[in-house]
Amino acid sequence: MADGSTPPDSMNTAVGSDSEAGKLVGSDRVLAVLKELARYPDGVSLVEMTRAMNSPKPTIHRALTSLCRSGLADRDARGHYVLGDELLRMAFAHYDARPEHVRLQSALKQLAEKFQETAHYAVLDGREVVYRAKVDPHGGAVRMTSVIGGRNPAHCTAIGKVLLSRRLLTREAVEAWVGGAALQRRTPQTMCTAEELHQALEQTRCQGFGIDDQENEVGVNCLAVPVFLKSPSEPTGAVSISALTYRKPIGALIASVDAIRDVLASSATERA
Template sequence: MAEVQSPVGSVDRALLILQEIGKHSRGVTLDELATRLGLPKSSLHRLLGALKHRGFAAQPDQGGAYFLGTEMLATAFRFYETMDLRTLVRPLLLRLSEEFAETVHMAMLDGAEVVYLDKVEAVRTITMTSVVGGRNAAHCTGVGKALLAWTHTTDDAVHAWGDRFGPLVAKTRNTIIDPAKLATHLDQIRQRGYALDLEENEPGVRCVAAPVFMGRTTPVAAVSVTALKDRMSPAKMEEIGHGLRRSIAEQV
């Protein structure tokens, strides 16, 4: 399929320049940018001048390498500080609920618990403890384990978290309460790319969850698809897991 052309070529080229500069932590020269982007150095130099004027690009040494400017970083940080996660992720939740015809949650990590920021009920709703603004234990929920897996990425970090917030409480007979077993389990989640709740928080209820990063190294939230166990076979959970990862990558 042919690539869709940008409606404003100069803006598109400026964005490509910023993307390319962002790949080089040690800076990138005008010649390197021209080669990588296939742009004439004369027009490239003019665009870089405009980006430098607005602070989105920087060139500490005359004729030297280019870096991302402080205004680029400041704009990104201002956005993250003021963004409304619920507004940004709501379209994803609606899409997932329609695709899988099940209840969808979004939650964030707060110490030993998850806080539910949003919830889209399926037509065939089920009774659950989750409510918007409510909390559940992180170690036994799909969203919680997805958040823990990418927030505490080493065994030592998981043990430290367990020491701080333990002892972990068993909500069902399937709940993992041993920090060592939880650390191993979280490593498996990272390898798989999504978390499973196999009736660990509520009997008869299963869910699949994946992290939402929004450009950060640790997740800002997690999204889950939840259903009764009769509708959550291993094959169905795998299908949802891959669908979650794909949809998150495409939409947020």
């Protein structure tokens, strides 16, 4: 449950689709195998990986062998392939060194404790948002299942609307961004047309914050505000508070927007 990420095995379409598998060669194929491998935290056999990538077994075996040599993949006691310790070391070292993560951690902790809900920081990546930091409150039996590095469609998340509203300033820009592909419907509340999204982004620009009223997941709502770490006019990302609707309806989150901004402003003053 969350304005946070969908589980890794349902996050994206498999990279080895019929149309893509035949186009991947050399390093591109190795990287595609690495991305697919990340979908199997409990490990995957060569046969399963071959089927998922829709490529010949020798080709996939060569790619996995290359990844194992570099430490980016490994084989467990069952002979299944998993992500390697070297990849995890690089990922965590890079994450710990991210300026946004370090600079916003205090604010996220304050927000989580003040509202007793989950606080996220995320950035826009194409048509999705990527969660860079997350803090859960100490109390509460029910918590969000979002994960750092997880993704969700931008059009149905509060963070996505905040960041898109700064980029898609006209109806034509929204239509071009939506393109010919239908927007994914995550819940009955999800806005799936360019016109609906355009109106939502206009409202977001006017009020200065974005909301997700059970648009990404039934029973979960969210409010997000932009964060300006590098520029006073271009947001680096956005911070959100995600809550179960029975615990905090969307109206309660909207009523708390000034308090959320105060925490961020206070944290920025401390960092200065």
